[in-house]
Amino acid sequence: MADVSVIILTHNEEKHIARCLQSLHPFTDKIFIVDSFSTDNTVEIARSLGATVVQNPWVNYALQFNYGIDHTPFETGWLMRMDADEYVLPELAEEINQRLTTLSEDVSGIYVKRRVLFFDKWIRHGDYYPIWLLRLWRRQQGICEETWMDEHIKLSQGKSIQFQHDLVDHNLNNLTWWTQKHNNYAIREVIDLLNIKYNFDKTQRVEPKLFGSQEQRTRYLKIQYASLPLFTRPFLYFFYRYFFRFGFLDGKKGLIWHFLQGLWYRFLVDAKMFEVYFHAGRDKESIIQFFRTHYGKDLSPTNRP
Template sequence: MSNSLTVIILSYNEEKHITRCIQNLKRVSDNIIIIDSMSTDRTVEIATALGATVVQRPWPGNHSDQFNWALDNCNITTTWTMRMDCDEYLLDELIDEINTKLPLAKPETGGFIIKRRVIFMDKWMKRGGFYPHRLLRIWRTGTGKLEERAMDEHVVLEKGETEAFQHDMVDHNLNDLTWWTHKQNNYASREVKDLLDIEKGTTSANNVDVSLSGEQSSRKRWIKEKVYSKIPLFVRPFIYFIYRYFIRLGFLDGGAGLVWHFLQGFWYRFLVDAKMYELKRNNRLR
């Protein structure tokens, strides 16, 4: 276990996940900070009992504000900082890799990219172009910030090169489908704002490098801004679902895969377009 790593986690009513999360992360760090948005369940009680440092701060409206506040105000003195979510955990192989490689990192290494796999209805969503999802999750303290945007916020590294760990972290939410669809509905409203910012040309200035030749987040952002956002409303969800479910073989993920790729790859994006259509229609009627 490395004592040179601080893990920051944002939480709100996460008693279903917090024990698994903290116990898993204690295998790589003794410095776990929970920024809790005034939970009303046992999240704070459980996290405190497990030895995490808990700081409560009302939800400011977006992840970037809350996370960057933690970076600026939690007096992080370790060499490295890590971002995790309550419903995520590290595989055993990744834990060993972090504990082995982090103390031996080259001076020019500014951060580490980790592959994330999604477990949905207890099944790994391996296909549909959804895996591996490569994310910058560990960086030298003081050199990274969460970019300020409504959706798809990534850690932006101010300096240094990146390396990639070989093994995976896991996103495995234990809540039911009712909870999941409610969360996606909230995400859809944020996605509308993000797409409107793209239309106005006010997003890229705050982005990671947007290009096809960059890291995965950069390539995905380029496709979203230069291709997806240009396709007409209500047409693009169909195209995206066909791409994921048939061309990228999402149908091989079975019954859970059908639910995942349809809801996350079509329904969610159709809902985004419907909200955008409603917003623009109301603006025209005023």
């Protein structure tokens, strides 16, 4: 077994949690779940499969995950981040077992590839694979950054390397759940895009860099995207993904995915941003007040996400 423990955040994940945990058992039995008071059988299933489960009120992803880092009962040399609707492929489990003990002390983080399945279809095109994510890091050398959207693990020291095999993101919920989830994501995305211009919380983000790591490149491209005109950029982004990056090769299921995730969702974000400007104008303090009044979100510097 590898010297690694896994942290997972859950809320009503009974459809996914057993699959996730069973994929981890080939390389670790040290699994720590921070549950935000699920009302289904998530906790019971997780405990029956050997996970240690605590419950903590949900505020946001970063705070909840950093709570997990601070309170994990396992003294392993490495930590790993997983989502409940993900699972590790056997090849990656074997790679973790074989390579983790061979790494030099200056290696603090490990990137793995995530493949997304949608209606059981692997989304291979549209610049959506491979997505490299830093998912393993040495204890006390990584923390989840506090952003409104797209939270990443930030290393405090050392270098990172890449493993060769994949984990899989395969959510089993229906499209109604998916669209409701992304509707909620959209307002966080609006705040993240506005934060590029207004710097509400002054949180130190991942350094934007076109030729850096995947999250540095993503942050750089998001900054460029934020400078494009409203209601133009969603169509440009969809065209880039679906035609220039061959998203059409993913077939009918891929069309649904790229349209919803690459156009509908981005257009919804712009519509919500238009709503902000319509009601609050472009004055920073008026925008902060709008979010406080209409969405119950405090964007002031002393209230990080």
